[in-house]
Amino acid sequence: MTAFPTKVRIVEMGARDGLQNEKAVSTKDKITLINALSDAGLKDIEAGAFVSPKWVPQMADSADVIKALDLPHVNLSALTPNLKGAQAALDAGVKEFAIFTAASESFCQKNINCSIDESIERFSEVMAFAKANNIRVRGYVSCIAGCPYEGNIAPQKVLEVTQKLLALGCYEVSLGDTVGVGTASKITEVISLLLQHIDKTKLAVHFHDTYGQALTNIYSALSLGIATVDAAVAGLGGCPYAKGASGNVATEDVVYLLNGLGIEHGIDLERLSNAGWQITQALGKAPVSKVAIALHNTQK
Amino acid sequence: MTAFPTKVRIVEMGARDGLQNEKAVSTKDKITLINALSDAGLKDIEAGAFVSPKWVPQMADSADVIKALDLPHVNLSALTPNLKGAQAALDAGVKEFAIFTAASESFCQKNINCSIDESIERFSEVMAFAKANNIRVRGYVSCIAGCPYEGNIAPQKVLEVTQKLLALGCYEVSLGDTVGVGTASKITEVISLLLQHIDKTKLAVHFHDTYGQALTNIYSALSLGIATVDAAVAGLGGCPYAKGASGNVATEDVVYLLNGLGIEHGIDLERLSNAGWQITQALGKAPVSKVAIALHNTQK
Numbered sequence: 001m002t003a004f005p006t007k008v009r010i011v012e013m014g015a016r017d018g019l020q021n022e023k024a025v026s027t028k029d030k031i032t033l034i035n036a037l038s039d040a041g042l043k044d045i046e047a048g049a050f051v052s053p054k055w056v057p058q059m060a061d062s063a064d065v066i067k068a069l070d071l072p073h074v075n076l077s078a079l080t081p082n083l084k085g086a087q088a089a090l091d092a093g094v095k096e097f098a099i100f101t102a103a104s105e106s107f108c109q110k111n112i113n114c115s116i117d118e119s120i121e122r123f124s125e126v127m128a129f130a131k132a133n134n135i136r137v138r139g140y141v142s143c144i145a146g147c148p149y150e151g152n153i154a155p156q157k158v159l160e161v162t163q164k165l166l167a168l169g170c171y172e173v174s175l176g177d178t179v180g181v182g183t184a185s186k187i188t189e190v191i192s193l194l195l196q197h198i199d200k201t202k203l204a205v206h207f208h209d210t211y212g213q214a215l216t217n218i219y220s221a222l223s224l225g226i227a228t229v230d231a232a233v234a235g236l237g238g239c240p241y242a243k244g245a246s247g248n249v250a251t252e253d254v255v256y257l258l259n260g261l262g263i264e265h266g267i268d269l270e271r272l273s274n275a276g277w278q279i280t281q282a283l284g285k286a287p288v289s290k291v292a293i294a295l296h297n298t299q300k
Numbered sequence: 301m302t303a304f305p306t307k308v309r310i311v312e313m314g315a316r317d318g319l320q321n322e323k324a325v326s327t328k329d330k331i332t333l334i335n336a337l338s339d340a341g342l343k344d345i346e347a348g349a350f351v352s353p354k355w356v357p358q359m360a361d362s363a364d365v366i367k368a369l370d371l372p373h374v375n376l377s378a379l380t381p382n383l384k385g386a387q388a389a390l391d392a393g394v395k396e397f398a399i400f401t402a403a404s405e406s407f408c409q410k411n412i413n414c415s416i417d418e419s420i421e422r423f424s425e426v427m428a429f430a431k432a433n434n435i436r437v438r439g440y441v442s443c444i445a446g447c448p449y450e451g452n453i454a455p456q457k458v459l460e461v462t463q464k465l466l467a468l469g470c471y472e473v474s475l476g477d478t479v480g481v482g483t484a485s486k487i488t489e490v491i492s493l494l495l496q497h498i499d500k501t502k503l504a505v506h507f508h509d510t511y512g513q514a515l516t517n518i519y520s521a522l523s524l525g526i527a528t529v530d531a532a533v534a535g536l537g538g539c540p541y542a543k544g545a546s547g548n549v550a551t552e553d554v555v556y557l558l559n560g561l562g563i564e565h566g567i568d569l570e571r572l573s574n575a576g577w578q579i580t581q582a583l584g585k586a587p588v589s590k591v592a593i594a595l596h597n598t599q600k
Contacts, residue, residue: 209590216515216516
């Protein structure tokens with residue numbers, strides 16, 4: 001049963017989940033990137049993380065980045081794991097908060113040092129603060145298709161954690177295959193179960209391309225009606241806690257797929273690709289996007 | 301309507317379509333590669349091309365490579381565009397011939413200097429020679445999803461050319477998205493049309509990953525019941541006639557997908573990945589396979 005959406009919303013992860021897992025670039029480079037992404041038509045951009053710079057030094061300048069942006073039509077979001085981060089994010093001008101937990105107890109312990117339930121409990125004050133300030137909150141669940149420590153993750157566990165985040169007040173939950181081990185059948189299984197209990201408009205997918213499966217997994221999710229897709233320009237990033245993990249699925253490759261499927265997205269592929277080349281030049285590497293490389297070659 | 305096959309036959313392209321489009325490696329490296337591919341469980345290996353060394357210097361030693369192999373259980377095939385090539389291939393010990401044309405007139409002209417119909421006519425004597433020697437012949441149709449010169453290619457054209465190759469006596473036709481421009485909807489459209497007229501056991505898919513779509517396109521083809529997939533270890537190769545083209549889809553990534561889908565294939569992924577690392581070392585590069593890189597990282 002296929003029910004592709006007519007329109008997809010892409011949530012751009014490059015400046016946060018991407019750059020968080022690359023070597024540090026300057027504040028100016030980040031501002032240039034986010035402005036270029038906005039120019040390319042992206043309306044949802046995760047712009048930083050308000051976490052301890054001891055954990056994630058690459059995100060230490062998130063407040064400076066966001067304060068320097070003047071993008072009234074863009075939904076700028078940031079990771080806000082606690083009240084201190086949420087307050088700083090609000091002060092900087094963030095329009096949306098993001099909180100994260102995992103569908104794997106071991107991953108949650110190793111990544112954020114607490115159980116899944118504790119992680120959700122801890123978010124209560126961020127949620128209350130967000131509500132008081134009329135800020136919406138997005139939830140992330142990692143390891144929905146597998147965990148580097150536990151291996152297989154039961155779809156039922158993903159459902160439970162997702163429902164808890166929605167009950168807490170998240171407007172949407174993004175389902176992360178953090179280690180990129182999922183294939184189309186596993187993704188179909190997990191999402192099909194969730195859709196029996198949760199409206200599809202409350203779900204997004206967030207797939208890493210470690211095993212080259214991300215785009216096929218996104219295609220599977222789209223075929224089930226999922227209409228929000230996380231992606232990072234130039235395939236930036238990865239996961240330092242997950243052995244062997246490479247980056248996010250490249251936004252350019254997702255846009256190319258959507259073009260082929262005739263699904264609306266509002267993004268200019270050439271501008272997007274140029275934004276990716278610009279930031280990867282700052283990083284001293286080439287985009288991890290086949291589309292970006294192919295477009296570059298044909299423009300030569 | 302999904303009808304995934306329970307078993308898939310992978311036709312390994314690395315030693316031919318792959319190495320044909322990489323810088324030259326030694327005859328010994330090719331022999332090592334093909335033996336390693338056989339050790340990994342591959343039963344269908346395209347081992348060389350009997351074409352003019354002026355056109356394709358990388359394949360000049362195909363006879364030496366094939367003569368040096370002792371793989372009675374492997375179906376070793378080679379490109380044989382004319383009678384001279386077919387004779388040389390037979391002498392070397394090739395068990396299957398392969399002939400190629402395109403679904404695009406312009407591509408056919410630029411690539412093999414004749415019209416599609418002329419290209420098929422020219423194969424008559426190769427076919428007669430094959431029949432007389434009890435050798436089966438595989439057909440390739442390139443540009444099934446688009447052409448670098450003509451842009452869109454009508455599915456009806458792909459059907460006509462495929463039917464002509466089957467009528468000529470090919471036991472199977474491999475449908476090539478040579479320039480990798482196809483996305484899942486286009487692939488689904490083309491294959492769905494062909495399946496109205498041709499039995500699925502006579503069709504294979506051959507997708508290049510220029511725009512990162514190959515695996516998703518293979519997934520689409522599998523969902524329609526296609527059970528033969530061409531792939532090249534380490535994503536070797538490309539197409540020198542197609543601007544911006546990168547390599548074949550990586551066999552490792554296809555095998556990972558099949559594992560996830562629970563589809564039988566008979567290939568040992570670790571051995572396959574090692575074969576890819578070995579040949580890419582000889583080429584002075586890393587495999588263009590996310591799976592090969594991820595496995596390598598996790599083994600560190």
